[in-house]
Amino acid sequence: MRFPALLLLLVASFAAHPSVDHEQLVNVDNTPGSWLTHGRNYAEDRQSPLTQITPDNVGELGLTWYFDTGTGRGLEASPLVIDGVIYSTGSWSRVFANNAVSGEPIWQYDPQVPRAWGVNACCDVVNRGVAAWGDNIYLGTLDGRLVALNRRNGKVVWTSLTIDPARPYTITGAPRIIKGNVIIGNGGAEYGVRGYVSAYDARDGALRWRFYTVPGNPENPFESAAMEMAAKTWSGDLWWKVGGGGTVWDSMAYDVDLDLLYIGVGNGAPWNRHVRSPGGGDNLFLSSIVALRPETGEYVWHYQTTPGDSWDYTATQHMILADLVIDGALTKVLMQAPKNGFFYVLDRASGKLISAEKYAPATWASHVDLSTGRPVETENADHSIEVRMTKPAAFGGHNWQPMAFNQTTGLVYIPAMETAGRYSTDHDFTYQSGGHWNTGQSQEGGAFPANRHLVNAVIKRLFKGHLLAWDPVKQTEVWRVAHEAMWNGGVLTTAANLVFQGTGDGRLVAYRADSGEQLWDTHTLTGVVAPPISYQINGEQYVAVMAGWGGAPTLLFDLPGSTAGANGRLLVYKLGGELKLPDTVEANVIPTPPPRHGSEESIATGQVLYNTHCGRCHGIGLVGSGLLPDLRDMGHDMSGNTPEVFKAIVLQGAYREMGMVSFADVMSEADADAVYDYIVDAAHARWEEQQSSPVWSEVEAWIMDWVGALIAQFI
Numbered sequence: 104m105r106f107p108a109l110l111l112l113l114v115a116s117f118a119a120h121p122s123v124d125h126e127q128l129v130n131v132d133n134t135p136g137s138w139l140t141h142g143r144n145y146a147e148d149r150q151s152p153l154t155q156i157t158p159d160n161v162g163e164l165g166l167t168w169y170f171d172t173g174t175g176r177g178l179e180a181s182p183l184v185i186d187g188v189i190y191s192t193g194s195w196s197r198v199f200a201n202n203a204v205s206g207e208p209i210w211q212y213d214p215q216v217p218r219a220w221g222v223n224a225c226c227d228v229v230n231r232g233v234a235a236w237g238d239n240i241y242l243g244t245l246d247g248r249l250v251a252l253n254r255r256n257g258k259v260v261w262t263s264l265t266i267d268p269a270r271p272y273t274i275t276g277a278p279r280i281i282k283g284n285v286i287i288g289n290g291g292a293e294y295g296v297r298g299y300v301s302a303y304d305a306r307d308g309a310l311r312w313r314f315y316t317v318p319g320n321p322e323n324p325f326e327s328a329a330m331e332m333a334a335k336t337w338s339g340d341l342w343w344k345v346g347g348g349g350t351v352w353d354s355m356a357y358d359v360d361l362d363l364l365y366i367g368v369g370n371g372a373p374w375n376r377h378v379r380s381p382g383g384g385d386n387l388f389l390s391s392i393v394a395l396r397p398e399t400g401e402y403v404w405h406y407q408t409t410p411g412d413s414w415d416y417t418a419t420q421h422m423i424l425a426d427l428v429i430d431g432a433l434t435k436v437l438m439q440a441p442k443n444g445f446f447y448v449l450d451r452a453s454g455k456l457i458s459a460e461k462y463a464p465a466t467w468a469s470h471v472d473l474s475t476g477r478p479v480e481t482e483n484a485d486h487s488i489e490v491r492m493t494k495p496a497a498f499g500g501h502n503w504q505p506m507a508f509n510q511t512t513g514l515v516y517i518p519a520m521e522t523a524g525r526y527s528t529d530h531d532f533t534y535q536s537g538g539h540w541n542t543g544q545s546q547e548g549g550a551f552p553a554n555r556h557l558v559n560a561v562i563k564r565l566f567k568g569h570l571l572a573w574d575p576v577k578q579t580e581v582w583r584v585a586h587e588a589m590w591n592g593g594v595l596t597t598a599a600n601l602v603f604q605g606t607g608d609g610r611l612v613a614y615r616a617d618s619g620e621q622l623w624d625t626h627t628l629t630g631v632v633a634p635p636i637s638y639q640i641n642g643e644q645y646v647a648v649m650a651g652w653g654g655a656p657t658l659l660f661d662l663p664g665s666t667a668g669a670n671g672r673l674l675v676y677k678l679g680g681e682l683k684l685p686d687t688v689e690a691n692v693i694p695t696p697p698p699r700h701g702s703e704e705s706i707a708t709g710q711v712l713y714n715t716h717c718g719r720c721h722g723i724g725l726v727g728s729g730l731l732p733d734l735r736d737m738g739h740d741m742s743g744n745t746p747e748v749f750k751a752i753v754l755q756g757a758y759r760e761m762g763m764v765s766f767a768d769v770m771s772e773a774d775a776d777a778v779y780d781y782i783v784d785a786a787h788a789r790w791e792e793q794q795s796s797p798v799w800s801e802v803e804a805w806i807m808d809w810v811g812a813l814i815a816q817f818i
C-alpha cells in the first residue's frame with residue numbers, strides 16, 4: 104500500500120517543521136529545549152526550565168561554535184530556537200538562521216535598510232529579534248517595515264510599511280504574536296514622533312488595529328475614547344506638532360487568562376515638559392504601562408509611572424508577569440523597573456499599584472504615594488529655571504536590557520545602573536524636523552571637553568553598573584555584583600539556580616541565582632549588551648548570546664571599563680565546548696593632526712555646534728567608543744583632510760550611502776568651518792595629552808565649572 108507510506112512521509116515532514124501556533128506559545132514548557140518567543144514565554148520571565156548545566160558543572164562550559172555577523176555595531180537581539188534552528192538579528196535589521204547545534208549558516212536576510220536612515224536611530228542601528236508564527240518568522244526593520252519571512256528559506260512572504268516615511272520613526276523592538284496578530288511598535292521620540300502600537304494579520308500583513316499612545320492634532324477627531332481621555336491631560340499647541348512621543352519601542356507581555364496585552368510606553372517629545380506642555384498635565388499615556396485587548400487594541404487600564412515626564416523616563420523597560428504571594432494571597436502581578444529608578448509591582452488584572460520602591464538612586468521623587476499611586480516629586484524635579492543634576496540620567500536606573508525572574512528564588516535580576524544627568528530648559532525652543540533631536544533642553548555650558556582623562560574620570564564617578572537581585576515581594580535588594588562598566592547585558596536565569604549575564608567589559612558570566620556567587624566567566628572580546636538564552640537539542644543544553652557593543656551610551660561616550668570589539672558575533676556554549684575565539688588585534692595609532700586652523704572664537708562655536716549635532720553619534724566631546732569614526736582621526740582616514748573635504752561630507756552628503764547624511768539644513772558653511780576648527784584643535788589636544796596623565800585637581804575644577812556645585816553632591 105503506497106498511500107499510507109506517503110501519508111507517513113507527510114506526517115514526518117510536518118513533524119520536522121512544526122508550525123508555531125497559539126497552543127505552543129501558551130504552553131512553552133512542553134518544549135523546554137526551544138525558545139519560541141522573545142522573553143521565552145508570554146509572561147516574559149526569561150527563566151529556562153533546563154537543568155543540565157548546574158552550579159556544580161558550569162565551570163566546564165566552553166564555546167562550541169560562533170558566527171560572525173559582519174559588523175562591529177550594536178547587537179541587542181534575543182534569539183529564537185525552533186526545531187533545531189537558531190534565528191537571530193544583527194545591526195541594520197539583518198536576520199541570520201543557523202543550525203543551532205553546528206552553527207552552520209542556513210540562510211541570511213538583509214532588508215537593505217538605507218544607511219542614511221541611521222540618522223533617525225537615537226540609540227544605534229540595533230534590533231532586538233524576531234517573532235515566530237506558523238511557518239514564518241517576523242522582523243521589524245529600522246526603517247519601519249514589518250517583514251514576514253519563510254522560516255525554512257528566508258524568502259519574503261509579505262511586507263507591510265508600519266510608519267509614515269516622512270517622519271523619523273524606527274523599529275528596533277521584537278514583534279510579539281498573539282492569536283495570529285503580529286504586534287509591533289516603534290521609536291523616534293527623541294526626534295519628535297507620535298507613538299502607537301499596531302497589529303497586523305500574520306497571514307497577509309493586513310493592518311488589524313492601531314492604538315495611539317498620545318493624542319494627535321486637536322482639530323482631528325479622536326481615534327479612540329482613550330485618546331479623548333488622554334487629550335485632557337495635555338496643554339499648549341506645540342506637542343502635537345512635534346509628535347508628543349510615547350513610542351512603544353520595546354517591552355510587551357501577555358496574560359492568556361485575563362486576555363490582556365501589556366505595552367510599555369516611552370518618553371515625551373520633546374523631553375522637557377515645560378516646553379512640551381507648558382500648562383502642566385500628566386500627558387497620558389507617556390511613561391505608562393497600558394493594558395489592551397490583543398484582538399481589538401481596545402484600552403482596558405493604564406498605570407503611569409512618571410506623570411508629566413521631563414527626563415526621558417520611559418516605561419518601555421522589560422515587564423515580567425508572575426504570581427506572587429502578597430499579604431498571604433496569591434496575586435497576579437506585573438513587575439517593571441523603568442528608567443525612573445522605582446521598581447513597580449502592579450495588580451495586572453486592574454492596573455492598581457501594589458508597591459513601588461527605589462531600586463536605583465533617584466533624586467527627582469522622594470517616594471511613590473501608595474494611596475494615590477503617584478510619585479512625590481522633590482525640588483530637584485524642577486529644571487524650568489535652574490539647571491539640575493538629577494538621578495537617574497536619561498539612560499535610566501535600568502534600560503532596555505531584559506531582566507529575568509527565577510520562580511525558585513523568587514528574585515528578579517536587574518541589569519541596574521547608577522546614573523546622573525544634567526537637565527535644563529531651552530526657553531527659545533524651536534522644533535527642527537527631520538533627523539534632529541528635539542529634547543527641549545539647553546545645550547549651553549553642558550559640553551564635555553575633549554580631554555579623555557577628564558571625561559573618563561567624570562563618567563566613572565557618575566555612571567556605575569551592576570547586576571542586582573531584587574525581592575519583588577519585600578521590595579528589597581538581596582545581592583549585587585558590581586561591574587567595571589555602567590552598560591551591561593540582559594539576563595537569563597535557569598531552573599538550576601543559575602543566572603547568566605554578559606558584561607560591558609567583554610565577558611559572559613554565570614552566578615548562583617540564590618547568592619550571586621560567581622561560578623564561571625569567559626572572554627567575549629567585545630562588550631555584551633544582549634540577553635543570553637538557553638536551549639537543548641539531542642540531550643545537550645546550550646547557552647547562546649549575541650556579543651556586540653552598542654547602544655546610546657556607547658555612541659555618546661567611550662565608557663570606562665568597556666570593550667568595543669571589531670567583530671559582533673553570536674556565541675554558543677555547552678559543557679565541554681573547546682573552541683577559542685580568534686583574537687582581534689586592534690591598532691592604536693593616533694594619526695598626526697592636520698595643521699591648526701581657525702580662531703579661538705571659531706573653535707568655541709564649533710564645540711557647541713558639534714555637541715548639538717554630531718556628538719550623539721561621534722561621541723560627546725569627540726570621545727566615542729569607536730563604533731563610528733573618531734573625527735580626530737580624520738588625518739588618518741580621509742585623503743586630503745582639508746576643510747573642503749570635510750564640508751563635502753558634512754554639507755553635501757558625500758558619505759550619505761555610508762550613513763553620514765548632510766547637515767546643511769541646520770549648518771551654514773561658516774558653521775561647518777567652525778566644527779572643523781574645533782575637531783582639529785581637539786586632535787592636537789589629544790596628541791599632546793598622550794604624554795600626560797590625569798590631574799585630579801583639573802578634573803575637579805572642570806566638574807565645578809560644568810554644572811557648579813550641583814554636581815559636587817554626587818561625587
Ligand code: HEC
Nearest residue numbers: 221222716717720732737740741752753761762763766778
Ligand atoms: C546619526 C549618526 C551621525 C551623526 C549625528 C553624525 N554623523 Fe558623521 N558619520 C556617521 C556615519 C555612519 C559615518 C560613516 C561611518 C563609516 O565610515 O562607515 C560618518 C562619517 C563622518 C565623517 C567621515 C569620517 C571618516 O573618517 O571617514 C565625517 C567627517 C563626519 N561624519 C562628520 C560629522 C559631523 C561634523 C557631524 C555633525 C554635524 C556628524 N558627522 C554627525 C554618522 C553620523
